[in-house]
Amino acid sequence: MVREILCGQLSVWQRICRTKKPVLLYGMGDGAEKIIRVLDSIGVKISGVFASDEYVRGHSFHGFEVLRYDQAIERFGDFLILVAFAVHDEPTMERIYRMAQERELYLPDVPVIGDGLFDDRYIQEHEIELEAAYRLMEDEMSRQVFEDTLRFKLSGEAEYLRRMTTPKEIVYGQLLHARAGMRYLDLGAYDGDTLREFAQYAGKPVQAEAWEPDSKNFKKLCRFVESADFPVTPRSLGSWSTQDTLRFFRKAGRNSALGEAGNVEIAVDSVDHQYPESCFDVIKMDVEGAERETLLGCRQMIARCQPALIVSCYHRNEDLFDLPLLVKKLYPGYRLFLRHHPYLPAWETNLYAVAKSCL
Structure with a gap:
């Protein structure tokens, strides 16, 4: 091919x-x-x-x-x-x-x-x-x-x-079958933009938790939470495969990222450690290159609950092939879809994983 x-x-x-x-x-x-x-x-x-x-x-x-x-x-x-x-x-x-x-x-x-x-x-x-x-x-x-x-x-x-661009609203309706009353976990929530998007296209979630490790972005997120008309719990936390403290390179806007040369330290944790028995219906991961580690930190919830996954596939060169292969390994029952949303260059290219039982 x-x-x-x-x-x-x-x-x-x-x-x-x-x-x-x-x-x-x-x-x-x-x-x-x-x-x-x-x-x-x-x-x-x-x-x-x-x-x-x-x-x-x-x-x-x-x-x-x-x-x-x-x-x-x-x-x-x-x-x-x-x-x-x-x-x-x-x-x-x-x-x-x-x-x-x-x-x-x-x-x-x-x-x-x-x-x-x-x-x-x-x-x-x-x-x-x-x-x-x-x-x-x-x-x-x-x-x-x-x-x-x-x-x-x-x-x-x-x-x-x-020619390969798809509007977000089509994905929420046709792939995720998202609807009001779902439980939504936003990893890499920035200023609440994707929470706002989810509520707009899918309806208000009954439960939403939002993780954002960058302190400046977290303040923006908290301002969004104050005005949101649905329940959101903001967490000043980065997503990873284990509980740890890692170095974080703060950049302007939403593109702050983990890295050994980072200029600040942040707390990180896994989804499985934070929610050992809970389930979410949808988990979004836009975590600036930490998607692989984040997926590994969700393996128990994926096996237990099969949440729909929204995974950014553009931060690292290997994301286009590595992340689909990993998701399928974590739960072979997922159906995988790839969509690109309005953006130049190939940012906002997302992998959508939906359990067969949900389609």
Whole structure:
């Protein structure tokens, strides 16, 4: 399957190496830093940086004046665009899709957590696992999302993401069969955004618990809880396979993550330790690269209750194959679905596991 899908397709990095056009970054920040490091390793230097008009204020990035898009066109004419940030608001995504029609544009896939690239070499090294995970996909849509995710990760072409996008409300209704009165566990709750989403599309949960280890995000979560019209218990806690204290790298926004070089310490625990006899109907895991350990910390509840699982599959390179294989191992009776929701690049690509008895 993998070889047939990707046969003859150049990686985004190969295309960049072959171009004669100036290479410009669209955006700044952590994603741009990662892309620049990869470009340095393959001997490619950027020619400039531009940003959305509202973020251009006469500053510089890596020694380049940050331009508006129209200024970049005036200065460089035709050029290759590398999008260096993540976005999910519709106006900005549409702007990027329009740029892709006007110029050669790529969204290089660099991991949110961890090192390495999801390139042709990586795909060859993990072909067996990728094939095995692909065979676990329950429906044609999941297989198509899997295929297009591979195509996107290799090529960086935005159109693959556009054509495989599914609105969240469809998943809640058609896959999870979510409804009011369910018990919902939110691991990586950020500011309550997914709790709000669940209540909007599925109805108000009868019980909701929300874990968030980042202290700034936890304050936002508590403000949401105060205004919520359904019961939510916030927990200042990170999810893991065991009870422990780990180092945590605090970043801006929702992308704080566990890591040995972290700048703060946080308490973590397993779902099984916190809820040795309880059951939840739905468990959401968006835990910035700790999904594997979190799943291992849920193994007893999964065996006992078979909750529906919503698992982020995009933080680490291996998540696309490793997490489906692990979920199926923990409970072979799960049916696995893969969906991508509105986001650029391939963030918000989620694995949905639903017990056969619930379908």
